[in-house]
Amino acid sequence: MNSKEHLVIVGNGMAPGRLLEHLLELAPDRYKITIFNAEPRVNYNRLMLSPVLSGDKQYEDIITHDDQWYQWHGIELHKATPINSIDVQEKCVTTAAGSVHSYDKLVIATGSSPIVIPLPGHDLSGVMVYRDLDDVEAMLQAASKVAKAVVIGGGLLGLEAAAGLHEQGMQVSVVHLADHLMEKQLDSAAGYLLAQSMKAKGIDIYTSANTSEITGEESVAGVTLDDGTHIPAQLVVMAVGIRPSTALAESAGLAVNRGVLVDDQMRTSDKSVYGLGECVEHRGVCYGLVAPLYDMAKELALELTGQSARYKGSVVSTKLKVSGIDLFSAGDFLADENGGGKGGGKGSGKNEEEIVVRDATMGVYKRLVVKENQITGIVLYGDTSDSAWFLDLLRKKEDIERMRPTLVFGQAYQGGAQLDPTAAVAALADSAEICGCNGVCKSAVVNSINNGNQTLDSIRSKTKASASCGSCTGLVEQLLKLTLGDQYQSAAVAPMCQCTQLGHADVRRLIKARKLKSINAVMQALEWQSSCGCAKCRPALNYYLVCDWPEEYEDDYQSRFINERVHANIQANSTFSVVPRMWGGVTSSSELRAIADVVDKYNVPMVKVTGGQRIDMLGVKKDQLPAVWHDLGKAGFISGHAYAKGLRTVKTCVGKQWCRFGTQDSTGLGIRLEKYLWGSWTPAKVKLGVSGCPRNCAEATCKDIGVICVDSGFDLHFAGAAGLDVKGTELLGHVTDEDAVEEHVSALLQMYREQGHYLERIYKWAKRVGIDEIRRQIMEDSAMRTAYAARFSQSQSIAQFDPWAERASGQVQTHEFGARKLKSVEYVA
């Protein structure tokens, strides 16, 4: 017996469990084996802790190797025996109790430990982590006594803990720092679907949420977030990440970075000591999932039996073990180590492409990232049946060019000749469902076409096919082509952009009809063909959502054009121009003085009077903007929104107060309108003019909305233009007092806000919907008018804040303005 080499293993987790299996198979008698484990139990399947927590399994069900197994193989297992130190010179280990054991070869497999953020209150009773069976038992005990739990961390572990506690009858909230759940494994489209599924289970999800404090006296009372939100809870689970357990190796003098450093043979810096599992760092990567650890275990077994071993790193994939949720990701979707390769900037010049399919009814989202005809990344949500096949293609770096058109539909669709889309539709059975929303089958659509409905619109109104989410529009068009042949002229609805088949009108309609309240919700429900839209559709969607759900939707700044993001106009040289509001074009000596001071203080290269009756400071550097705004703000200025798809200027003339022809106070009315309308977002920019008499010195008759004062009151005009097109206004109607002007103008503006397509100025919108129809709704239908005006007023109640003051405070969107400065410290050869 003593002639055998002595193999000592520290840690008895998943990785050594697998190592022993390989080793016993390769060379059952080669080593005398001793294992020390801090945990007071045999080897069990850590992955299955979540089913134990949810009550689906018992501890006994998840044991991998029981006591008998160790006895049978002659392995000495010391339970509840942590190793305190290693002496690599003397080749021995010392247990916490002080007994010393020598080794010939040592394997360090200490795994990792959960990170505990040292928040105020982190040491209260009731704050737990999630790593081993003791933690599960503690959580189960708590769940039987108390009602509310908060899980900090919306990654894999946090969500499994949340689902488990929820199964135990607790009311659970998840607090997550990043903007979407599982951000290391999922893109935000899949993260959105995941949040929807968790919410549907009854679990509250807080994203972009930073915990500032865990409250309570002795035991936990709740969790407070940065924004002041307080979530009551008697149990808090911290699942914010893991850290490789390297202390033992480090104190033994072994080379350690983030993990214990190992080479391709799993050797540490000492030739008799190996590292294995989550505690190691291999080629710069620390792993947190079992598949790579199994690969390591296999190689280490070869190495320990004197065969050539070479661990080259692993491609990891993720699944979430929460019942009812199918999710899979692999490859270049990780922000951290495991995906580090993608950030390496080693681009070959050939660009990545993505293939995206979404099925709104089934809640499916699939995205493949393809580079040089190879799959490099996979995200699947809702239907993961092809995950193994995709992963295999990814790992083998298979050339997918031939399968490209049907690749994303999965393995079942491969092989055989390429189907052209019309042939594919022709091949569908008569009973095949075309429109999922309205349950219309192929034969119903074909019959309707044969009965004379030969346009998309008439099929929509007769059969309801493609009348709801519109995502089957393509299929219906194929059927029209198939049935009518060359006779069919495809409807000329221009899609919003390349990400969708739908035009602006359909998208606006569906956002309201289906109560879509986020960009992700729109993209999923309307089956966007890209993962996160493009520079054309995103600003449009953001506007539609801002307009339609003013109180619920959170403005997405990353979907706004730079000017609206930083509230200034970008110039040819990437400096900015600053145009403060000068109500109705009226100013004062103190305002002018403040502008002069700003120009001097910040060396503004040019000051110009604009065509919109105000003053433009041009050439301000981006990082100067907040300070410039601060100074202007002190003088009472707010943003002039010269950059906005929103209210720009209200030009006025001097009017009755000074002008010998003036009939009304046009200056005062212009200012009143500007003060009421500013801050509103609109499909395109909106400019007003108010002239004191028909001589029209404020050029009101070429503005989006114009008011001409006359003796008997006010003529209201709209739909003028003087830019790319020049067009005189149309007469909307006549009113007799200023209150009526305000009501009619705001109603008109709201009607345009609700119906306009993004970037469509009022004159183009009016041409599309009809001047008469607008006149009817605003002038004749007083119920409609007051409803529009009320919705406008409602929306304004939260829209009127000065974006400059917000940013000058240094609290909002700070990353936009400053640049981080790198300075040189040292030269290397």
Added chain:
Amino acid sequence: MTMSATKWVEVCHIHDIPARGAIRVEFGNHTIAIFRTFDNTVRALEDHCPHKGGALSAGIVHDDCVTCPLHNWVISLESGKALGEDVGRVNKYAVRVRNEKVFLETPTTVALSVA
């Protein structure tokens, strides 16, 4: 953490860059735009559009591309090349994310630190 020699310099935490957005990093005469895409890939390009020098950091980020704010060229974040009909290419820099920290490969042989 110890870094291999002095080649990589830590710039920020990954959450300091908005998803589908960018921050700017300056050194000497260079400005580098560091982007974070919607799937959390981090990329770095010279902040200078190959067309007429627009600040790419001010563009709209979608998929693995940025649309320049000045005249809407679409630049691949991965390769730095203009896509579609447009022709041109901007310098790219190696970045990597370790433990949620973003590191930039120093663009010259000068080793840098964040001021």
